Amino acid sequence: MDLELEDLENTIQDDDDDNVQLTSAELIEMMEEVWVNEKFAPEILPHKQEVVDCVLGQISYMEKNLETLPSTDFKKGIHQLEVDRIRFLVASYLRHRLEKIETYVLHILKEEEQRGEREEELYLTEAEQQFAIKYKQDLEQHFENATNFYPGLPFEDWKSHIVAPNMNSFVFLKAKTAVEGVVIDPSRDDDEVADLTVGSQMILSYNSVTDLVKKGDVQLI
Amino acid sequence: MDPEEVEFLGEKQLVTIVPLTTDDDYLKLISGDFGPFRMGMPVKVPLWVAVQLKRQKHCKIQPPDWMEIETLEAIKNEEKLSRNFTKMPSKFYMVEAKQILGCASDDISRADEIRTIIKDIWDIRMSKLRSSIDLLVRNNGASAVVTNLTLMEINSIRPILPHTLDQIRRMKNFKPFHGWRSQDTSFVSDSRSSTSFHS
Amino acid sequence: MPLQTSYFPDYFSVDDILATQEKIPCKFIQNVPKLGKLNPATEDPDLQSGTVLEMPLWLVLEASLMRQPIVTADLPKVYKDAYLEILKADPCAVDLHKFGVYFYELGSYMKQFGQNDDIAKTLLHTFTLRFRQIMDLSDNVISDPNVIQKLDALEKSLYESGHDAKMKLFSWLKMSEIPLEAATMVTNHKKRKRVDEDLF
């Protein structure tokens, strides 16, 4: 009857932030935020592989434990449903990323390469990077097949008009920390600014808060 | 975002249940520990757990404090009188109302009346929302504070409001996606570009 | 699951290609030998300077926005003062679809032809005043197809995404559980199959 969850390490190490200790509840909370941010940000966000891996680890640990639980226990169904809920969260998050990778493949690979050159943090996981490269190759091959009726045809116009996300898309957000002087429309000269108090919600252009989203100061909603 | 996804986020809200059986073990979910479950002793669990237990007749659900006629009438009146949006007692009031009234109306007195008032509050807020949006769009607004809106309300104006503001912005600073002008120069300087197709 | 973005044209955008296919009047200011066939009104093998023709926007853009323009563009009549006045007076009463399927998009391109910004202002004015109508329309569960027909392509896409969200909310409010559904492509596929079979 006992689920032996005592053995489950209820804290997970996050080696990014100087060994911040997270409870599994906080981890799931974080996964939810990561999911919603990815859902609403027009661009692909820096990957959260550590979070995903931890969450998946929790799921398989739980599933293993569940095998030992008799199906007469009313708790078993609840545990299973929770596992399904969390799996949905992860799958949906990864699907959103794949879709952006496919849609903006050239743009994303180019930016990723530049980040590499500048030795900045990369946005794609290794597996996503591989997927993206393969996707680009297959697309190019298909285009080549479509235009090889005339050798040397200048069909590369599409590469000088790369499909890129609209960074000015409007988004809803909630401030997690107080931020002063958010420039409402960075692409224009008027310096209209907004101050965000903790918990306040706004709609504005994603461009105004790109960095704040990545830093975690604001949460897209 | 689909309403079910908003609901998904709202289902982690804690609600109080009264177990009908006793089980001294904690329910140790990945998202937290809940329990113990002692017959007749109120205990807080996530909404989605409460709904499962209620369906299996393991508990009664105690409605949240605000889910009560007088409180709701007061909220409704204030919402009617106020020009701005008032703060709702729960940021997922619609999700909680739908789920709790949906599966546990036998645990709640005057459930039908409660349902009606909540729907009234929602309708008042929606019509206010539409007027504010219209004003924002007419003023070609570039931002708006929506602090007291709940997630389901925000979601109800998505994507139409963000998309409309996107388009207003595009119309203000229209740049065709093609860089027509720059293309020309390269062409003129190389009148043979069309002859150099052969690889 | 699809990425929900508002209209933002790119190289592959079907709507941008269709919008730039709209014809606009222009005048040739250079002789263009051998291309007389562009002018259906003449047998002349060459296109003479001074010829006035209607050509698709994409070609006019290419031929006018260069150092030595081949053509100068003129405004289609719906972007001229008389029509703009109608829009300024009561934008909500106008059948915009009749003004042009891609009225806003085409109008935005018209800015390229160095006119004053009256067109731009009128487009924005029209769009923002007609917004309420589009929002209300998308909020109805059943909408009047006659009204929808009076929208331009951009308005229609806004209406559709708004209406789609409304329908989802509506069924969420109504139902205790949202059913899992067959993939839309699967149902479309089945429908088509049935249509095909009916032919025999």
Place this chain on the structure above:
Amino acid sequence: MFCEKAHVLIKELSRNRDALPPYNTDLLNEINTEVKQLITQNQEDAQISEDSRVMNHASYLPTVKIRHAAIKRNIRCILAYHYNRLKCLRNMRWQFGSILPPDVKSNLSQSEIEWFSKYSSNLVQYMRSIGDEGINLAVDLKPPKSLYIEVRCLTDYGQFELNDGSVLLLKENSRHYLPRSECEELIRQGVLEHVV
């Protein structure tokens, strides 16, 4: 006028935003022919234009420029046609799975069939790499509400084995109470219908 066939091609796309009509080989061939002609004509005239600069004759430059614009436009339409069909095909991978119904497949070009199978294996490879044991992203499309759901069978599907080893017979109009996770794919494929 130039590019009229290309325009027809794009209108065909526009009419079928969520479907894949037969790959329009004939129309594409006609467009390809137009492009080839334009290129040939331009090569001739660009040469003359070059010579005439010296001899001060009427210039073919405007002619060449206009034809060049038409070539680019045709290519844009050809690529947009292929690109948007791929997007549709991609959605089919997510909805039908890796095996397409034969009548969908018969509407595809050889290159599209090849692309589909490459996309499919790229996707599978990616999904396998996630976590320790991989994760199937084509299921769990909606937030789960309950473990079991009631379904009605829409066709005579035959035997269906559940994870616990039990086997049941899916007959047209039969009703079953099944684990949601195990019948989600059959629902998406239109074999079962979720009864609410």
